[in-house]
Amino acid sequence: MTSPSSLGRFLAVFVLGFWIAACSDSDDSNGQGKADVSITSNFESGNIGRAERAGDAEWDLYLKDDNNDASLPVNWRNWWYIRIRQQGEAQTLTLNLKNRGWNYFYVPVYSYDRLNWFRLDESDVKQVGASETCNSTTQSPVLDDCELSMRLDASLFDGRPLYLARFYPYTYSQLLTFLKTLEGHECVDQSSVGRTAVFQESIPYLTIRCPDGDDSQVVWVHGRTHPAESGSSFVLEGAITRLLDDMEENRNNSRNLAVHIVPMHNVDGVIAGNYRTTPDSLNLEVLWTFDQASLPFLKSDAPLENRLVNEPMRTVSQMFADRSLIALNLHSSNSAPDRPVFAFPHFGDDPDQYSAEEIQLWNDSNRLLNLLKINYDGRIDTTATGGDGFLNAFFPETWWWRTRAETAVAMTVETTYGRAGFPHWVTETNIRELGSSLIQSIYDYRDGVVPETPINLLRSDGQAEPVFAPMDEWDTKH
Ligand SMILES: [Zn+2]
Incomplete structure (x- = not known):
C-alpha cells in the first residue's frame, strides 16, 4: 500500500504542475482598507474554480466543473474546499459562493488542522439570489443567480490558515491513516484491488473476517465512487470500529460475519478534489458495463477502477454462491436540509408488475432498511416503490442482479449533508x-428479525416527517 509520505511527494508534483496555476487566486495588492487575503485549493481534495475580490473584504468564489470539463452537467458542481490566509490585522470577510450546481441551503464547515472540523454559525450563512427557486426546497436547473453567502468573523482568523469546505472532507491520506490503525488485527486482512488509472495509487481492499468465522452472513460494501461524497467514509469508519469491537468481545455472533470492503473506489477523484468523476471525467457509477458475452466479467472497455473492484466482487459472489449476500454501495446526496439517510431498494411488492424473485429482493432490501431505521432512531427515509429503471443502466446493483438475482440484497445507501433528521447540522460522529x-442491522437481518411496519420517522425535534423533493441521485439512479 502506498504510504502517506509517497502520496505527499506525488501531490507536491501534481500541485506544482497543475493546481496553483488553475485554482488559486491571491491578492497581493493590499491597498488601503483592503484585507490581505489569499484563497487557495492546492492541497489534497482541495477545489475551487476561481476567487475574485468583490470588495475590500468580500470575495466571490466560483465553483468549477470536475477537471474544468464544461461538458459535465451543472449539478455536478458541488464540492469546494479552500484554504484562506489573512495577513496583518484580521478582518471579517464575506465569501459569496457562485456557480452552484444545487440550491439547497447548507452550513459549510471549517478547520485549522484539517482533522477537527466545526460548522460555521448558521446565522453567518445565507442564501441569496433573484431566482424564485433559490430558496425553495426543490432544485432549479438554472442556479447562476443563487449564491451562498458566508460571513467569516475576524475572530476566526488567529494567524493560522483557515480551511473551509462544503462538508467534512475525507481524503485518501485520511483513509490510509485509518487503515493503519487496523494493521495486525486478527480479523482484518488488508490488500489492494490494484492501482488507479491516472495517479497509479492503490485502491485498498479489506476483508473483515475472524479466523474462526463461518461466513454465515457475507457482506460486500464499497464507497466513494463519487469522490466528494465523504459521508460514506464516516459510515465505514463507524461500521468497521463497531464490528471489530464486537468481534473482540465476541458479541452478537459477530465473528461469523465476513465483510468485504472497498472503502474508496474513486481514489483519483478524491485526490483531485472532484465531486463526481475521475480525472478523466468518468462517472464510474454508471459504467459497470457488461453484456451477456462478458458476464460475470465486465466488458474489457469498462473503466479500470470498475474492472479492478469487480474482481473481488466476483470472487465473493462465486465463493458464496449458495447463500444470500448483502451488497451495499455507499453514496451521499444533495437534498433538502431535513432529508435523512435514504436508499434505493429495487422493484416493489406488486405481483402484477414484478416476478417472485423481484418481490423477494424488494422485501429483503426493505427488511434490512427498516431494521436500520429502528437502529438509527428512525432517521432513515424509506420509499414505497423502487422500480426497475436500474436494469436499463450499468450500476453495480445491475451487475449484482444479473449475476445473483434476489440472492444479493444489493442497493445504494445515501447519507445526506444537512440536518439529516437531527435537530442540528449532522456531525461526523452522527454519521459514524x-x-x-x-x-x-446486519446482525438483526442475519438473525431473521422482522421489524414491525409501518415505522414512523422519529424526528427528535418532534416535527412531522417532511415531504422530500427529488434529490441528487435520481437523475442517474432511476
Ligand atoms: Zn453518489
Whole structure:
C-alpha cells in the first residue's frame, strides 16, 4: 500500500504542475482598507474554480466543473474546499459562493488542522439570489443567480490558515491513516484491488473476517465512487470500529460475519478534489458495463477502477454462491436540509408488475432498511416503490442482479449533508453512528428479525416527517 509520505511527494508534483496555476487566486495588492487575503485549493481534495475580490473584504468564489470539463452537467458542481490566509490585522470577510450546481441551503464547515472540523454559525450563512427557486426546497436547473453567502468573523482568523469546505472532507491520506490503525488485527486482512488509472495509487481492499468465522452472513460494501461524497467514509469508519469491537468481545455472533470492503473506489477523484468523476471525467457509477458475452466479467472497455473492484466482487459472489449476500454501495446526496439517510431498494411488492424473485429482493432490501431505521432512531427515509429503471443502466446493483438475482440484497445507501433528521447540522460522529447502526442491522437481518411496519420517522425535534423533493441521485439512479 502506498504510504502517506509517497502520496505527499506525488501531490507536491501534481500541485506544482497543475493546481496553483488553475485554482488559486491571491491578492497581493493590499491597498488601503483592503484585507490581505489569499484563497487557495492546492492541497489534497482541495477545489475551487476561481476567487475574485468583490470588495475590500468580500470575495466571490466560483465553483468549477470536475477537471474544468464544461461538458459535465451543472449539478455536478458541488464540492469546494479552500484554504484562506489573512495577513496583518484580521478582518471579517464575506465569501459569496457562485456557480452552484444545487440550491439547497447548507452550513459549510471549517478547520485549522484539517482533522477537527466545526460548522460555521448558521446565522453567518445565507442564501441569496433573484431566482424564485433559490430558496425553495426543490432544485432549479438554472442556479447562476443563487449564491451562498458566508460571513467569516475576524475572530476566526488567529494567524493560522483557515480551511473551509462544503462538508467534512475525507481524503485518501485520511483513509490510509485509518487503515493503519487496523494493521495486525486478527480479523482484518488488508490488500489492494490494484492501482488507479491516472495517479497509479492503490485502491485498498479489506476483508473483515475472524479466523474462526463461518461466513454465515457475507457482506460486500464499497464507497466513494463519487469522490466528494465523504459521508460514506464516516459510515465505514463507524461500521468497521463497531464490528471489530464486537468481534473482540465476541458479541452478537459477530465473528461469523465476513465483510468485504472497498472503502474508496474513486481514489483519483478524491485526490483531485472532484465531486463526481475521475480525472478523466468518468462517472464510474454508471459504467459497470457488461453484456451477456462478458458476464460475470465486465466488458474489457469498462473503466479500470470498475474492472479492478469487480474482481473481488466476483470472487465473493462465486465463493458464496449458495447463500444470500448483502451488497451495499455507499453514496451521499444533495437534498433538502431535513432529508435523512435514504436508499434505493429495487422493484416493489406488486405481483402484477414484478416476478417472485423481484418481490423477494424488494422485501429483503426493505427488511434490512427498516431494521436500520429502528437502529438509527428512525432517521432513515424509506420509499414505497423502487422500480426497475436500474436494469436499463450499468450500476453495480445491475451487475449484482444479473449475476445473483434476489440472492444479493444489493442497493445504494445515501447519507445526506444537512440536518439529516437531527435537530442540528449532522456531525461526523452522527454519521459514524449510522455505520454502527448498520452493523447492528446486519446482525438483526442475519438473525431473521422482522421489524414491525409501518415505522414512523422519529424526528427528535418532534416535527412531522417532511415531504422530500427529488434529490441528487435520481437523475442517474432511476
Ligand atoms: Zn453518489
